[in-house]
Amino acid sequence: MGKVTCDIGISVDGFVAGPNQRREEPLGDGGERLHRWMFEQPEANAAAIEKITSAGAFIMGRNMFASGRGDWDPDWTGWWGEEPPYHAPVFVLTHYEREPVPMKGGTTFSFVTDGAESALARARRAAGEADVAIAGGAQTVNQYLAAGVIDELRLHVAPIVLGAGERLFEDVGDLALEPVEVSHTDLVTHVTYRIGR
Amino acid sequence: MGKVTCDIGISVDGFVAGPNQRREEPLGDGGERLHRWMFEQPEANAAAIEKITSAGAFIMGRNMFASGRGDWDPDWTGWWGEEPPYHAPVFVLTHYEREPVPMKGGTTFSFVTDGAESALARARRAAGEADVAIAGGAQTVNQYLAAGVIDELRLHVAPIVLGAGERLFEDVGDLALEPVEVSHTDLVTHVTYRIGR
Numbered sequence: 001m002g003k004v005t006c007d008i009g010i011s012v013d014g015f016v017a018g019p020n021q022r023r024e025e026p027l028g029d030g031g032e033r034l035h036r037w038m039f040e041q042p043e044a045n046a047a048a049i050e051k052i053t054s055a056g057a058f059i060m061g062r063n064m065f066a067s068g069r070g071d072w073d074p075d076w077t078g079w080w081g082e083e084p085p086y087h088a089p090v091f092v093l094t095h096y097e098r099e100p101v102p103m104k105g106g107t108t109f110s111f112v113t114d115g116a117e118s119a120l121a122r123a124r125r126a127a128g129e130a131d132v133a134i135a136g137g138a139q140t141v142n143q144y145l146a147a148g149v150i151d152e153l154r155l156h157v158a159p160i161v162l163g164a165g166e167r168l169f170e171d172v173g174d175l176a177l178e179p180v181e182v183s184h185t186d187l188v189t190h191v192t193y194r195i196g197r
Numbered sequence: 198m199g200k201v202t203c204d205i206g207i208s209v210d211g212f213v214a215g216p217n218q219r220r221e222e223p224l225g226d227g228g229e230r231l232h233r234w235m236f237e238q239p240e241a242n243a244a245a246i247e248k249i250t251s252a253g254a255f256i257m258g259r260n261m262f263a264s265g266r267g268d269w270d271p272d273w274t275g276w277w278g279e280e281p282p283y284h285a286p287v288f289v290l291t292h293y294e295r296e297p298v299p300m301k302g303g304t305t306f307s308f309v310t311d312g313a314e315s316a317l318a319r320a321r322r323a324a325g326e327a328d329v330a331i332a333g334g335a336q337t338v339n340q341y342l343a344a345g346v347i348d349e350l351r352l353h354v355a356p357i358v359l360g361a362g363e364r365l366f367e368d369v370g371d372l373a374l375e376p377v378e379v380s381h382t383d384l385v386t387h388v389t390y391r392i393g394r
Contacts, residue, residue, distance in 0.1 A: 012366060
């Protein structure tokens with residue numbers, strides 16, 4: 001069985017999305033600045049980027065899948081175009097039953113209506129020996145952190161102050177974190193934490 | 198003229214002190230865990246520790262100087278014993294006039310009642326060519342961050358979740374931060390940010 005991992009972009013003041021998330025700004029005001037390092041420095045950050053999509057299955061919240069769109073929209077297939085970067089099964093936490101949506105390149109969005117634990121069990125089966133990645137957003141990551149099932153948390157800290165938005169680490173209780181790897185460019189600091197049980 | 202620097206310990210969820218700061222727990226509930234790396238791994242973190250007290254003058258808020266004690270207490274000379282680790286002039290922001298208090302080893306506490314800008318001017322004069330360090334606590338650091346006068350912010354991120362307490366980066370506005378150095382042990386991640394004007 002692989003690890004459960006989580007990669008998430010965060011501001012120095014602890015926000016993983018800015019305020020006022022909506023259709024035109026799914027990451028909220030200023031939130032797209034969290035990910036400048038990915039788009040402007042893909043080579044310098046190649047190792048970190050490669051890890052983000054290396055898992056054998058992914059779990060994401062309905063807010064990440066359909067922020068500002070509504071996850072009830074039967075035509076909505078996410079923000080990532082025809083060929084999403086996951087290339088693996090993606091389990092979307094939602095309240096709406098829906099048939100799986102296969103995309104180009106091996107990504108299939110499956111919709112899980114019976115909760116986070118069930119989604120993790122399905123993702124583990126789909127991943128086999130590979131890792132399961134909790135892809136976001138904040139509420140979903142916090143839920144799995146609070147449940148104590150994430151083994152490795154990889155924070156990508158953008159050197160920006162968002163001032164408001166959605167916070168990581170809210171209501172997660174105490175965590176036995178240990179920093180095991182750090183690196184940086186001028187647009188990001190990567191910090192990998194191992195989480196004990 | 199030297200730089201204005203700031204070293205501060207912070208939890209992964211952004212708190213520089215826990216809740217319920219009081220005489221017996223000046224850093225609040227759980228707050229002493231922010232500094233385990235200093236006391237348990239002084240050798241492994243020697244470079245970071247040396248920098249913290251290398252400035253030519255220091256500024257601290259009344260809360261750091263006298264949290265839970267009251268900065269009006271004429272007998273109170275801080276938390277650091279007879280020979281504080283500063284070995285330099287320390288300017289304490291307060292509302293109470295008081296004569297300077299010379300301590301062993303070169304530390305002198307001077308009390309500044311006319312505001313943060315005046316304290317910085319006095320500290321710069323005292324430091325000469327050396328750096329001025331903003332020593333804390335959160336409100337004082339946030340005040341100088343908001344004023345745009347800190348050149349180098351050195352965060353010492355403890356791998357703990359405090360859940361509540363005093364936050365860094367509150368009401369500081371946007372900052373032009375650039376990570377320039379990172380390192381870690383299992384008890385801390387050191388991240389140095391340069392701050393543009």
